Amino acid sequence: MKRRYAIPLAIMAGVLVIIGALSWLLLSRFESSFALDPVSIASASLDGLREQNRLTVFSASYNATVTTAVSRMGLSARKTLIMPGSVRYEVDLAKLDAENVRWDETTKTLSVEMPPIEIARPEVRIDRIQSYDDGGILMALTDAEKTLDDANRKKGVAELAKQAKNPLQMRLARDAARRAVESSFVLPLRAAGLDAKVDAFFAFERGAANTDRWDVSRSIKDVLVDKEKQGAK
Numbered sequence: 537m538k539r540r541y542a543i544p545l546a547i548m549a550g551v552l553v554i555i556g557a558l559s560w561l562l563l564s565r566f567e568s569s570f571a572l573d574p575v576s577i578a579s580a581s582l583d584g585l586r587e588q589n590r591l592t593v594f595s596a597s598y599n600a601t602v603t604t605a606v607s608r609m610g611l612s613a614r615k616t617l618i619m620p621g622s623v624r625y626e627v628d629l630a631k632l633d634a635e636n637v638r639w640d641e642t643t644k645t646l647s648v649e650m651p652p653i654e655i656a657r658p659e660v661r662i663d664r665i666q667s668y669d670d671g672g673i674l675m676a677l678t679d680a681e682k683t684l685d686d687a688n689r690k691k692g693v694a695e696l697a698k699q700a701k702n703p704l705q706m707r708l709a710r711d712a713a714r715r716a717v718e719s720s721f722v723l724p725l726r727a728a729g730l731d732a733k734v735d736a737f738f739a740f741e742r743g744a745a746n747t748d749r750w751d752v753s754r755s756i757k758d759v760l761v762d763k764e765k766q767g768a769k
Contacts (some may be wrong), residue, residue, distance in 0.1 A: 573657055573734050574725055575639050577644055581721045585629045593716055594625040594709040597634035604687040611674040615684040618666040619692035624656040624698040625709035647698035648736040650717055653709050710738060
């Protein structure tokens with residue numbers, strides 16, 4: 537009886553071994569074909585960023601104080617305007633493409649060259665504008681007041697935009713932009729279990745110190761093109 541069952545059992549064991557080997561081989565191929573790589577993830581993150589178009593990374597409030605004077609018919613009038621307003625600092629993500637994103641396999645670093653910070657047109661707080669005038673006779677007899685108001689509003693908006701360009705606020709805006717862009721790339725990488733760093737910077741910040749590293753890294757566009765060529769073979 538033992539001998540009669542020994543052969544079928546041996547055959548069954550052999551079949552199970554073959555099935556197990558085939559299953560392991562298929563599973564290995566399946567896993568390798570869907571292996572997560574930083575370049576593919578970075579490419580997907582880039583597409584998501586570009587869809588956002590303009591990203592507001594920072595905002596600040598300012599106060600502009602401007603004065604305009606006019607003279608007519610031997611009379612003069614002066615008007616001072618205090619104009620509060622806010623300014624948005626934005627990054628046009630549509631200008632970010634695959635050439636600006638590079639992967640360095642040696643250091644496991646994804647470098648992102650960001651578009652420059654753009655300052656949106658100041659938003660004036662009309663309900664909080666204050667004005668002071670001197671020259672009631674001229675303003676009563678002519679349209680001097682309208683002329684003064686128009687000139688002061690134009691000066692006020694220009695002054696708000698000028699204040700927004702001060703070095704401290706620009707630095708804060710750039711820091712905020714770096715954090716936002718780096719998070720957009722690093723979070724998907726970490727979610728996939730990949731240990732990679734993201735270095736976001738502006739073109740003027742890339743000095744001689746990291747030019748060499750940029751040269752040896754490859755843009756994700758080039759890497760993806762090579763992958764497509766290899767897949768076609």
